[in-house]
Amino acid sequence: MSLLETFRIAWSSIMANRLRSALTTLGIVIGVAAVIILVAFGQGASNAVTASIQSLGTNLITVFPDFDPDRPTPAADLTVADVIALNDQRRAPDLLGAAPVTQSQRTCTHAGRSARTSITGTWPSYFAITNSPVASGAYFTNSDEVQARRVAVIGQVFAENLFGSASPLGERFVCDGTPFTVLGVLAEKGSGGFGNPDDVAIIPLSAMENHLTGYGPLTSISVQMASPDVQEAAERQITTILDEMHRVGPDSRDYGLFNQASLLETASQALGIFTALLGTVAAISLLVGGIGITNIMLVSVTERTREIGIRKAIGASRRTILLQFLVESTVLSLVGALIGLAVAVAVAQIKVAGISPTIVPASVIGALAISIGIGLFFGSYPANRAASLRPIEALRHE
Amino acid sequence: MTASGPGVPVLELRGVTKVYGSGEARVRALDGITLSVAAGDFLAVMGASGSGKSTLMNIIGALDAPTAGTYLLDGTDIAALSDDELSAVRNRKIGFIFQSFNLIPRTTALANVELPLIYRGVPRAQRRRRALSALADVGLADRIHHRPNELSGGQQQRVAIARALVTEPALLLADEPTGNLDSRSTEDVLSLLAAVHTQGRTIVLITHEDAVAARADRVITLLDGRIAGSRELPGRGFR
Numbered sequence: 215m216s217l218l219e220t221f222r223i224a225w226s227s228i229m230a231n232r233l234r235s236a237l238t239t240l241g242i243v244i245g246v247a248a249v250i251i252l253v254a255f256g257q258g259a260s261n262a263v264t265a266s267i268q269s270l271g272t273n274l275i276t277v278f279p280d281f282d283p284d285r286p287t288p289a290a291d292l293t294v295a296d297v298i299a300l301n302d303q304r305r306a307p308d309l310l311g312a313a314p315v316t317q318s319q320r321t322c323t324h325a326g327r328s329a330r331t332s333i334t335g336t337w338p339s340y341f342a343i344t345n346s347p348v349a350s351g352a353y354f355t356n357s358d359e360v361q362a363r364r365v366a367v368i369g370q371v372f373a374e375n376l377f378g379s380a381s382p383l384g385e386r387f388v389c390d391g392t393p394f395t396v397l398g399v400l401a402e403k404g405s406g407g408f409g410n411p412d413d414v415a416i417i418p419l420s421a422m423e424n425h426l427t428g429y430g431p432l433t434s435i436s437v438q439m440a441s442p443d444v445q446e447a448a449e450r451q452i453t454t455i456l457d458e459m460h461r462v463g464p465d466s467r468d469y470g471l472f473n474q475a476s477l478l479e480t481a482s483q484a485l486g487i488f489t490a491l492l493g494t495v496a497a498i499s500l501l502v503g504g505i506g507i508t509n510i511m512l513v514s515v516t517e518r519t520r521e522i523g524i525r526k527a528i529g530a531s532r533r534t535i536l537l538q539f540l541v542e543s544t545v546l547s548l549v550g551a552l553i554g555l556a557v558a559v560a561v562a563q564i565k566v567a568g569i570s571p572t573i574v575p576a577s578v579i580g581a582l583a584i585s586i587g588i589g590l591f592f593g594s595y596p597a598n599r600a601a602s603l604r605p606i607e608a609l610r611h612e
Numbered sequence: 613m614t615a616s617g618p619g620v621p622v623l624e625l626r627g628v629t630k631v632y633g634s635g636e637a638r639v640r641a642l643d644g645i646t647l648s649v650a651a652g653d654f655l656a657v658m659g660a661s662g663s664g665k666s667t668l669m670n671i672i673g674a675l676d677a678p679t680a681g682t683y684l685l686d687g688t689d690i691a692a693l694s695d696d697e698l699s700a701v702r703n704r705k706i707g708f709i710f711q712s713f714n715l716i717p718r719t720t721a722l723a724n725v726e727l728p729l730i731y732r733g734v735p736r737a738q739r740r741r742r743a744l745s746a747l748a749d750v751g752l753a754d755r756i757h758h759r760p761n762e763l764s765g766g767q768q769q770r771v772a773i774a775r776a777l778v779t780e781p782a783l784l785l786a787d788e789p790t791g792n793l794d795s796r797s798t799e800d801v802l803s804l805l806a807a808v809h810t811q812g813r814t815i816v817l818i819t820h821e822d823a824v825a826a827r828a829d830r831v832i833t834l835l836d837g838r839i840a841g842s843r844e845l846p847g848r849g850f851r
């Protein structure tokens with residue numbers, strides 16, 4: 215007897231009990247839809263965080279002083295001399311540039327409004343190094359740096375806090391008694407790293423030191439590498455140069471490197487675990503659906519005992535009956551899986567909490583494969599029971 | 613299929629014994645039945661309930677194996693066969709007609725009649741042709757797409773007869789085929805069986821009704837698992 219005939223017989227049995235088949239299938243529909251949707255949401259969240267971290271610049275390496283209080287010798291300061299050394303293209307071919315960063319929290323005011331923000335004093339190259347384009351206006355220039363002009367490029371949030379909806383370009387705000395003229399407003403980055411990258415004011419390093427913080431050590435150095443692929447070489451070049459500048463070795467190093475790419479890796483790892491957890495919870499509902507199939511197939515075998523007896527009497531072999539019930543349970547769960555897939559695709563169009571779910575092909579293939587497995591596995595016990603029924607007893611069954 | 617010409621018995625039972633249970637509860641349902649049915653015979657088996665009729669029917673139908681003795685069906689020793697081989701033997705050599713029709717529920721008459729051919733692996737087109745012709749033979753050409761619950765008892769039994777005949781079995785085995793039918797349908801079914809017999813098919817009919825048994829060529833009566841009587845009814849089947 216061909217497999218096609220087995221399919222026909224199984225299908226007509228399923229259709230003969232439409233409501234019950236539909237309800238049995240529902241368990242698988244929910245399970246498959248849950249797996250695909252939850253994994254899609256996990257992936258969507260992961261994509262959102264990744265995009266937001268990438269906007270901070272994955273090519274960015276930050277050098278900061280080692281703050282460990284248990285250091286045997288106090289850490290040397292990061293200085294502009296270090297920055298100049300890192301900008302040496304000959305010694306650091308995999309670096310595109312380095313900029314000094316001095317940061318300070320200040321309260322600034324404009325026309326009766328005030329806002330506390332993070333002020334960054336740096337060089338004009340900082341904008342390229344940190345992947346921070348302006349949405350409107352312009353960057354400050356080397357001449358501004360050289361002249362220590364009191365100019366600023368500000369983030370969207372800071373702009374809104376001080377200027378509301380009015381354009382801040384050309385306006386002045388005052389920090390610690392020093393007025394700064396707004397040259398440009400940065401494109402929005404969205405939060406994702408440390409602090410809010412949109413709540414900032416970026417001014418020339420010379421202006422920062424002259425008017426706000428005085429001359430002192432740098433908070434950090436921002437370094438741009440050519441691409442994330444050369445990260446190891448880039449970090450080696452940075453440590454070679456800085457070890458020499460600070461006269462330290464691998465054991466006594468008084469600075470640390472921080473890379474956005476490692477943050478990205480950590481974040482996507484965490485989100486991966488989160489997604490796997492969601493998927494597992496959903497997979498449990500798939501398991502429950504499978505048990506539902508066993509249950510209904512057992513009922514079906516009992517209910518159709520006589521029918522099985524008739525089939526055996528007129529020549530169905532053990533294998534034929536086994537196959538009929540296996541195909542029946544597998545078709546049930548496969549149909550459920552396909553409907554579940556359709557439901558998942560429909561639900562994945564909905565954006566929830568700013569996250570657009572992204573359907574992961576592996577979760578679709580996995581859910582379909584698992585549901586076929588469920589049909590075979592959870593159908594095998596009832597099918598075996600049906601196949602081993604003795605025809606005389608089955609025929610006597612009422 | 614083995615050729616079953618005259619003289620070659622379609623079924624031959626020698627000292628067939630069937631014992632159920634063990635110890636105190638031992639029941640000897642059949643006790644040394646020796647019986648031979650030639651090709652083209654129409655045999656009726658009679659007996660009160662508990663006489664061993666059903667057990668004999670199960671053994672003749674290859675649904676159950678005897679405890680002792682041998683049973684040759686169309687030359688094949690049944691006792692030596694596995695479950696699946698028994699299924700194949702039933703499919704090829706026996707057409708069953710049951711008291712309660714035993715059609716597959718929620719399945720059309722045509723699909724019911726096609727079923728044994730499906731199990732035999734007959735190709736679709738040939739299967740359909742044979743099933744349609746078998747249904748036409750029992751006068752149900754216009755009911756082929758009806759399901760059992762849309763058919764009367766007599767019609768259901770005629771579908772069952774079509775299903776039994778579609779495989780052209782060596783033996784037609786009818787177990788109280790008219791037990792659930794009114795007198796009109798009983799007459800329909802019995803004349804159908806008589807017609808089938810006239811075409812030369814071998815029939816074993818199990819019944820407790822004299823009027824039904826009277827259609828056969830030969831009647832044996834069972835009592836407590838033994839053959840208590842046997843009589844010939846010459847020419848009755850060819851009337």
